[in-house]
Amino acid sequence: MTTGTEKRKEKKVEYWKWPESRSTTPGIDWTKASIITCGIDVGSVSSQAVIMTDGKLFAYSSRRTGYNSPESARNALNWALEGTGMKPEDIHYTVGTGYGRVNVPFAQRAITEIACHARGANYLYGPSVRTILDVGGQDCKVIRCDERGKVETFLMNDKCAAGTGRGMEIIADLLSVPVQDIGRLSFEVDEEPPPVSSTCTIFAKAEATGLLESGWPLNRVLAAYCRAMAHRIGELILRAGVAKDFAMTGGMAKNEGVVKRLAKELNIDILPPSFDTQIAGAVGAALFAKVLAEKEQKK
Amino acid sequence: MITAGIDMGSATIKAVILKDGKVLAQNIIDTGREKEKLAKEALDGALKKAKLSLSDVEHIGVTGVGYKIIPFADKQVTVVGADAKGALYLFPSVRTVIDIGAEEGRAIKCTPDGRIVDFAINEKCAAGAGSFTESMSRAIELSVQEFAKVSLESTQSIPLNAQCAVFAESEVVGLIHAKTSKADIARAVHDGISARISAMARTVGLGKDVLLIGGMARNVGLVASLNKDLELEVMIPKEPEFIGAIGAALSAAE
Amino acid sequence: MLANYGYKDGSGEYFITIDTEKCNGCGACIEPCPEHCFQIGSDENDPLRDEPVAAVVPGQRQKLKYLCMPCKPAGRAVNKLPCEEACTPGAISHSWYHVLQR
Incomplete structure (x- = not known):
């Protein structure tokens, strides 16, 4: 019995997770920094660590979350530090965020993703950002913020699960298409099909199976599914209201099949990212870490 | 007078033949893509059992989620209306009807003459209906029937935090890893559905007699959870799937 | 800040909105709610705010459709809910009022 479940799981890993990434900003001598802070975002699917020197992005990593949150947090941090010469004890203040934020043992404070994504997007995309859409593995957030984030x-x-990364994971798994290919494939259709009509992921999955059985090509089913996803997320955004500039964070921001359809649905421009969109929460956490560390120093 | 009632459910199609208010025959088949053809098939099956032909039927009433597309029916009845009518006809003392199908759950409060006072529906979300037990039973590798039965052997109540059938699946995988018994997992799922259904039933109001209908009424595990949550014993017809179709056939006779 | 707690699923939208600019953290909303949906604490979405603020209890956020049902009987118009009534600054509002959909 357990073997069957594990087998299905192994298959999932191949299709639905975004590749891991890591980066160091060149030309920064961290030993001269007066304050070093760290943000850790432990999400349901992936975990990120961001290191900032005097409030500037120095290094980051994005890894898959394991079964154990504290370990995932530690692993992400170690990978971000790799090759920089910096050690965990050089960091002055750490803030944890995300689904597993209370399970980051080396963090001094936990802050919600809402606050962190707003701060992070403000830093990464610039102060003109007013609306942020973050679609993570198990949730969807719409945030409106001011010029300070x-x-x-x-x-x-x-x-x-509808309108979250999990909804995409289900279709990637059902059709055996790696999640990073879904966007491209979904545009390789003769014409845009109508969206899958069910909102509930369980019902949408059954509907997609039915469409395949009735002879729809795989790409067309993907297009119908992405369109439904975009519509669903779009409805949520309209509830909060859209203001320019509009930016996306999280894993779904990498799925052009949803991003482009969402832009069309809402008739808006979505700022193009120039970094890994999954690090926004950890960036915000590291920025809050700086403010909180300075507040403590003053005391 | 002979009338027929068809209930186009999300998982199955039910047909009944009524003669002067007495059930002559009933038939149930799985639904599929070609609704109209399947509706006819369900009806033909029932007619065959009653040893009648279509020309013997004076009126045909149709109800269910996909009822609008059946051209050979001459009376369309809302699901809530058909449920109340069928329920009161068989159980005149009933004032609250709970109908749980594959994709929808609803609670209806009615007057002795069948007027609908209030109703509440959970639709388009698998967490409050039969589909939830179906996907969860698959997750712990039991048939839906076994899943229902094993629930009664549960020794402890474990709350299922996820309110979504998809998220609940990962929670259940976690429970399996934590060596939770299948009985306790099954009960957790039934308790979860029951909590949502009983909230709806309370909202419309609980009468003295509460009737549970729809395919899920056959699920003994869910019935046990519901009885506990509602602090009463729900009444269950012998064949709970057919109440909507009977209601539709009765409406067609009017 | 307009903090929207709740969710949207196939069956509809269920959000309780707390206007944190109006909320004075008095806690008058806690008692009247029969399902214990409110709590007072530091603002988890604004780490730099020092004053306490009301929020919907985390475990209750995903069940609001059902939790709020007793205060929103089907088919009957409800003018003001107990939580809204208790909130003198008018910081609390609900996105849905009737269970009756059709």
Whole structure:
């Protein structure tokens, strides 16, 4: 019995997770920095570590989350530090965020993803960002913020799998298509099909199976599914209201099949990212770490 | 007068033949893509059992989620209306009807003459209906029937935190890893559905007699959870799937 | 900040909104809610705010459709909910009012 479950799991790993990544900003001598902070975002699928020197991005890593949150946090940090010569004890202040934020043993404080993504997007995309959409592995957040990255309105849906990375994972798994190929393939269709009509992921999966059985090519099913996903996320965004500039963070931002359809659906431009969109939460956490460390120094 | 009732459910199609208010025959088949053809097939099956032909039937009533597309029916009845009518006809003392199908759950409060006072529906979300037990039973590798039965052997109540059938699946995988018994997992799933259904039933109001209908009424595990949550014993017809179709056939006779 | 707690699923939208600019952290909303949906604490979405603020209890956020049902009987118009009534600054609002959909 357990073997069957494990086998299905192994298959999943191949299709639905984004590749891991790591980077160091060149030309920064961290030993001269007066304050070094760290942000750790332990998500349901992947975990990120961001190191900042005097509030500037120095290094980051994005790894898959394991079964154990503290270990995933530690692994992400170690990988970010790799080759920099910096050690964990050189960091002055660490903030944890994300689903597993309370399980980051070396963090001084835990802050919600809402606050961190707003801060992080403000830093990464610039102060013109007013609306942030973060679609993670198990949730979807819409955040409106001011020019300093302070949250003005937010709404978060983590109850229902529809419109989250998990909804995509289900289709990637069902059709055996790696998640990074879904976007491209979904545009290789003769014409855009109508969206899958069910909202609930369980029903949408059954609907997709039915479409395949009725002779729809795989790409067409993907297009119908991506379109439904875009529509679903779009509805949530409209509830919070759209203001320019509009930016996306999280794994779904890498799926052009959803991003382009969402832009069309809402008739908006979505800022193109120039970095790994999955690190935004950890960037925000590292920025809060700086503010909190300075606040403590003053005391 | 002979009338027929068809209930186009999301998982199955039910047909009944009524003569002067008495059930002559009933038939149930799985649904599929070609609704109209399948509706006819379900009806033909029932007619065959009753040893009648279509020309003997004076009126045909149709209900269910896909009822609008059946051209040979001459009366369309809402699901809520058909449920209440069928329920009261068989069980005149009933004031609250709970109908749990594959994809929807609903609670209906009605008056003795069949007027609908209130109703509440959970639709388009698998977490409050039969599909949830189906996917969860697959996750722990039991048939739906076994899943229902094993639930009664549970020794402890474990809350299932996930409110979504998809997220619940990962939670259940976690429970399997933690060596939780299948009985306790099954009960957790039934308790979860029951909590949502009983909230709806309470909202519309619980009468003295509560009738549980729809395919899920055959699930003994869910019935046990519901009885506990509602603090009463729900009444269950012998063949709970056919109440909507009977209601549709009764409406067609009017 | 308009903090929207709740969710949207296939069956509809269920959000309780707390306007943190209006909320004074008095806690008057806690008692009247029969399902214990509210709590007072530091603002988890604004780490730099020092004053306490109301929020929907994390475990309750994903069940609001059902938890709020007793205060929103089907088919009957509800003018003001107990939580809204208790909130003198008017910081609490709900995105849905009737269970009756059709």
